[in-house]
Amino acid sequence: MYKIAVIGRGLIGSAAGRHLSMISDGVAVIGPGEPKDTVKHDGVFASHYDEGRMVRFVDPNIPWSITAKRSIERFSQLEIDSGVNFFTTSGYLGLQGPEFLDYLEGSEFSAKTVNANFKRINVDEIRKDYPFLSIDDNTVGLVESGLAGHISPRNMVKAQTKIASQFGADIIEHEVKKISLNNKAVEITLQNNEKLLAEKVLVATGAFTDACDLLPKSLNLVVYGRTVVLAEIDEHIGKILCNMTTMYVADSNAYILPPIKYPDGKTYLKIGIGSKSDKILNSRSELIEWFQGKGSDKDFREFREYISNLIPSLQECDNWHTKSCAVTQTSTGLPYIDYVVEDRIAVATGGNGKAAKSADDWGLFAAQMIVNDNMDHPVSHEELQLPKSEGNVPRDL
Structure with a gap:
């Protein structure tokens, strides 16, 4: 029986698997690999089957800026430890007209909070530094240098998975069909009907979280x-x-x-x-x-x-x-990282379109929660908890 099983090997799930493997034994990370033929594949998919996701510190939402900084600053060591390259520093340019100054001002506030290397530039500076752009005269820009750039999400998942395996985690390349509870463990049924047991389960299945009915209730994603x-x-x-x-x-x-x-x-x-x-x-x-x-x-x-x-x-x-x-x-604009059933089944999901830059830190947060580690994290657990909703319909496990 495993101590902890992570279901889902996307950006957050693979990160959680790596961090768990470094602080606990008995870890399994479960989820299928990338399909060779997407047209014929009739199982679950993931959005990380790609080569480009932007990463940067600046974001109008402070928790995203905090976790992005903490994640991105670990990328270089993650590449060294795994031997897998996935990170490119190319810089970042945010553009907006006068109607959207709240985005720029919110991003600047968060950038100052995390000491990002950024500056605001006017339309003349934009045209000088980025001559390939055709922009309106009232455009304003926000530039971030330093560690801003992009990742290969496909290779980042590969790096996370490789290190998790090196630290002793079992990587099980199967889709999960069902989760059920018994008195002593959580039973995990794979699509091939093989059954696994774990003391605790973390579900990190992204877009398929509600659709696959693995949890006892819908999260209303x-x-x-x-x-x-x-x-x-x-x-x-x-x-x-x-x-x-x-x-x-x-x-x-x-x-x-x-x-x-x-x-x-x-x-x-x-x-x-x-x-x-x-x-x-x-x-x-x-x-x-x-x-x-x-x-x-x-x-x-x-x-x-x-x-x-x-x-x-x-x-x-x-x-x-x-x-x-x-x-x-999600309804909060932040991931849900919380227990769904007592302290046995938890969830880490809801990238809200910007998980790549912060995924490693969201995975760390989930790992620390699962092992009851001292939650020394600048984002409070209350911000990531599931909302209390009367509309959720319970399912039998």
């Missing part, structure tokens, strides 16, 4: 299907964008990654735009169908036009692609 657009960058355009940073545009809620080399050997610039009009995915079958597809054709057309206007050199791109992604929103 809202899962949005998001379309990501990739523009293939040739050598000519690559030279124009050689100094490009990661970017966020507050007015449109667009996040943009600089040209990054992908496993197919090609280089892509990536854009996504979050919107409340994104499709809501409620069931396991809806999630699987979404991930098997290529996202929204309407979003593709709109995103391509948007990014081509913002970065005019992209109008020369001949090859464009789309991918499906999912964003898991």
